[in-house]
Amino acid sequence: MSCRQAYLGKSIEVLDKVVRLPDDRFVHRDVVTYPGGAVCVVAVTADNCVVLVRQYRTAPGMVMLEIPAGRRGVREHFLTAARRELREETGYVASSWRKCVEFWPSPGFVDERLTLYVAKDLRHRSTDMDADEFIRPVLMPVAEAIERCRDGHISDAKTLIGLLWYVAFEGSEGL
Numbered sequence: 001m002s003c004r005q006a007y008l009g010k011s012i013e014v015l016d017k018v019v020r021l022p023d024d025r026f027v028h029r030d031v032v033t034y035p036g037g038a039v040c041v042v043a044v045t046a047d048n049c050v051v052l053v054r055q056y057r058t059a060p061g062m063v064m065l066e067i068p069a070g071r072r073g074v075r076e077h078f079l080t081a082a083r084r085e086l087r088e089e090t091g092y093v094a095s096s097w098r099k100c101v102e103f104w105p106s107p108g109f110v111d112e113r114l115t116l117y118v119a120k121d122l123r124h125r126s127t128d129m130d131a132d133e134f135i136r137p138v139l140m141p142v143a144e145a146i147e148r149c150r151d152g153h154i155s156d157a158k159t160l161i162g163l164l165w166y167v168a169f170e171g172s173e174g175l
Contacts, residue, residue: 016030
């Protein structure tokens with residue numbers, strides 16, 4: 001098996017890997033590497049609203065409604081990254097955090113692994129967005145967010161997983 005760098009960008013690398021299949025044939029596979037992985041947060045207020053962010057996403061070419069999320073530094077602790085992303089994107093800080101699950105959003109060609117947290121006992125502070133982020137926080141009742149998942153208005157994978165995880169395992173008050 002071999003591996004060569006096909007592309008090196010600002011935040012990703014694309015590798016051309018030669019892999020052996022179970023029938024002993026060799027094939028090329030493109031793999032996008034995303035060092036450090038990422039975190040995502042289902043932040044829920046005392047009155048059962050979820051904190052979402054509305055932002056334009058270049059790849060699908062549309063504005064999407066998502067849970068707060070972002071890249072983790074290679075040596076950064078996952079919870080530290082989750083706290084930072086929630087504060088930067090929404091202005092919220094939480095005193096209650098629970099790590100829920102780690103998952104691979106697109107394992108067919110990306111090595112990114114996401115770590116999902118649920119954050120509660122929220123307090124609002126000021127946002128601290130990166131200079132290239134144009135994000136608008138949105139508070140939405142959990143039941144409405146689930147309906148938006150059902151009707152296709154929320155179509156981001158991490159948000160679908162996060163909201164459905166929350167309802168399935170953290171409780172469904174207000175649904």
